[in-house]
Amino acid sequence: MAGEKVWVYCPAQKKGVSPKLTSQWVGPCEVLEQLSDVVYRVKMSIRGWIVGLHQDRMAPYQPLARNGESTSQLGSTAAPPTSAISSSKANPTTRGEEQGSVTVRAPRRQKQLPHCYMDYVLSS
Secondary structure, X not given: OOOOEEEEEOOOOOOOOOOOOOOOEEEEEEEEEEOOOOEEEEEOXXXXXXXXXXXXXXXXXXXXXXXXXXXXXXXXXXXXOOOOOOOOOOOOOXXXXXXXXXXXXXXXXXXXXOHHHOOOXXXX
């Protein structure tokens, strides 16, 4: 595994930035050597630090393919592993569903007086 490029999981949070919208994977980083069965020495892409990391904090580096390009044409453009990216998509609204090109909306709720006013009779 020495010499391979990997993504490294770094869950550090930056002040003022939403952790849900930022990637927690840093890379590409280079594996220098294997220290034990599960620990590797890795050269980080940030500041060139050399650190020892457990294999659970690493993922294989795979370039991200753009539309119409193969992975061999990309060079160093890449993205973190898909398991690391939140894949939840926005749920469709419950107020309306699309049928073809027409949006059908649910009927609006009728407004009622508060229950505390139900005891009084209002006549004009």
